[in-house]
Amino acid sequence: MNLEKLIKSKKAKVAVIGVGYVGLPTAVEIAQAGFQVFAIDIKKERVDLVNRGKSYIFDVSSKELKKVVKAKKLKAFNNHAPLKNSDIVLICVPTPLDKNKVPDVSYIEKTTEEIAKNLHKNQLIILESSTYPGTTREVILAKLRETGLKVGKDFFLAYSPERLDPTNKQYKLKDVSRVVGGITKKCTNLVVKFYQTFIKAKIVPLSSTEAAEMTKILENTFRLVNISMINELGLLCSKMGIDIWEVIEAAKTKPYGFMPFYPSPKCGGHCIPLDPFYLEHKAKEYNFWIRFIELAGEINELMPHQVVTRVIWALNLKKKPVRNSKILVWGVAYKRDVGDVRGSAAEEIIPDLLKKGAKIDYFDPYVKTLALKNSFLKKPVSLRSIKYSPKMLKKYDLVLILTDHSGLDYDKLVKNAKFVVDTRNAIKSRKHKNVSWL
Structure with missing residues (x-):
């Protein structure tokens, strides 16, 4: 047959x-x-x-x-x-x-x-x-x-x-x-x-x-370029005192010619952040430099550093140095409602904060353990997700939201936390004075 x-x-x-x-x-x-x-x-x-x-x-x-x-x-x-x-x-x-x-x-x-x-x-x-x-x-x-x-x-x-x-x-x-x-x-x-x-x-x-093969590269590079652009605009808006999330919602009201993308601590996962490097590798065989796409990749790689800078700034507001500050990282997966940490911002942000002397715990209902190996660390580090309750938030100097998993009570989080850095717009209300949005 x-x-x-x-x-x-x-x-x-x-x-x-x-x-x-x-x-x-x-x-x-x-x-x-x-x-x-x-x-x-x-x-x-x-x-x-x-x-x-x-x-x-x-x-x-x-x-x-x-x-x-x-x-x-x-x-x-x-x-x-x-x-x-x-x-x-x-x-x-x-x-x-x-x-x-x-x-x-x-x-x-x-x-x-x-x-x-x-x-x-x-x-x-x-x-x-x-x-x-x-x-x-x-x-x-x-x-x-x-x-x-x-x-x-x-x-x-x-x-x-x-x-x-x-x-x-x-x-x-x-x-x-x-x-x-x-x-x-x-x-x-x-x-x-x-x-x-x-x-x-x-x-x-x-x-x-x-x-x-190029179709797959196009699909993912399109996303990375746009996410990197919105991340860069978000950083600028922050300096200008403009809420990037409000701007995106406003732009969405246009019924044509606009597709919303949202800020994040890093575009993670196994495909999207890697594909531009696949393309760059092949393009060089033809003596061709994909500068625009390479720049998007660079912006994405730098986003975890921007988050760490925001954490330092937030702690300084409370007259707290990073060293010995207790920080709870909320979510370590690369996206909402998954247990996949490949390419996640947490893999870079946590080692950076640890090197700076911060005391780090994390909470993620989808990721029970987290093995970290990074140039910031002298040796590999293994962490385990804490058992979470809203009351325990008071012992942390800062809560850093890296993943906005659904089904969690963000109102209780902001009510009990001393200060929150929200990189995902998980906390919608802008009335809270103890929250800084990326």
């Missing part, structure tokens, strides 16, 4: 390599559609949890995970053996930056080596990880060609960037349109047919893998 028929009948066996924030929701969605799914991960603890039906990702409930595991539609492995029997392989591995902000595609390279060992005719490979334009062709295809099999004839290769917004209940994985770019037209068509089996939204075919 050819691959197209296997997809249509849902008899195709699917391997998902990397079952983190993207891979696990994807694997579960495909399994729920009726396919046999092999979840592959190098972390044994993840594999054990999946096979026990215990979710470690907010967007996947243990109930739905357990259901597909019990139905034998999903099984996790700590090795790449299932690739031999897989008709479709999805690559959902990390693509971090190294310490010099250079893209690290080593996870993709290692995964490709394993795929190459098990590559067989009629197999479809799809890369979903965020990366720079050219990765699919230059890294994956270059290696798979060494097997002697021909792309578009013997095996098929495409890129389709993940579009997953953690905790977004309105737009879940299956509700968001996807773009697909294959090495050949047949590669593209096969991915379109496959995605149509578990994604309700429109699947958009593109002319190449590079076009699909």
Whole structure:
């Protein structure tokens, strides 16, 4: 049976390599559609949890995970053996930056080596990880060609960037349109047919893998540039005595030509703050400098320093030095209602304040422990979220809101805290004299 028929009948066996924030929701969605799914991960603890039906990702409930595991539609492995029997392989591995902000595609390279060992005719490979334009062709295809099999004839290769917004209940994985770019037209068509089996939204075919890769870069760079711009305007407005949040709400009343973005202590997460560096890396191969985008990245990197400066200013108002001041950091996740700290402002702000001698506690209902490793610190530091009660706020000289998790009582917070620095506009009323907004 050819691959197209296997997809249509849902008899195709699917391997998902990397079952983190993207891979696990994807694997579960495909399994729920009726396919046999092999979840592959190098972390044994993840594999054990999946096979026990215990979710470690907010967007996947243990109930739905357990259901597909019990139905034998999903099984996790700590090795790449299932690739031999897989008709479709999805690559959902990390693509971090190294310490010099250079893209690290080593996870993709290692995964490709394993795929190459098990590559067989009629197999479809799809890369979903965020990366720079050219990765699919230059890294994956270059290696798979060494097997002697021909792309578009013997095996098929495409890129389709993940579009997953953690905790977004309105737009879940299956509700968001996807773009697909294959090495050949047949590669593209096969991915379109496959995605149509578990994604309700429109699947958009593109002319190449590079076009699909650049689409992801554009989406995220657009957000970073605008968030960086609003952060810079926010800093200026603060100096001018203007409330940037009031200005944004006013601008939103224009029914065309304006899209609201909001100030933050840093644009975090795994994708948005990294993508400009992917693009910068590739642009330099063409002797092209993306100065505007690079500047947005610089502004974003400097925002944690601006927050620390605001904390020092706020403490000075109370005639308190940073050293030995007791500070409660409210929220350490990179965004509201998630337990993901990758790229969060807290990872830079807390070490900076610790180095300056502050005594730091944090509260985050989604992040029980926080491991910090930073150039500000002589050695790694591990913190645990406190058990929160409004009355305990009085023992802190300052509360720093970095994440505005929902379902928490901010009125009680401001009522009991000595002073609050709010970087997220969590406290809406401007009547409070013990609050400073970033």
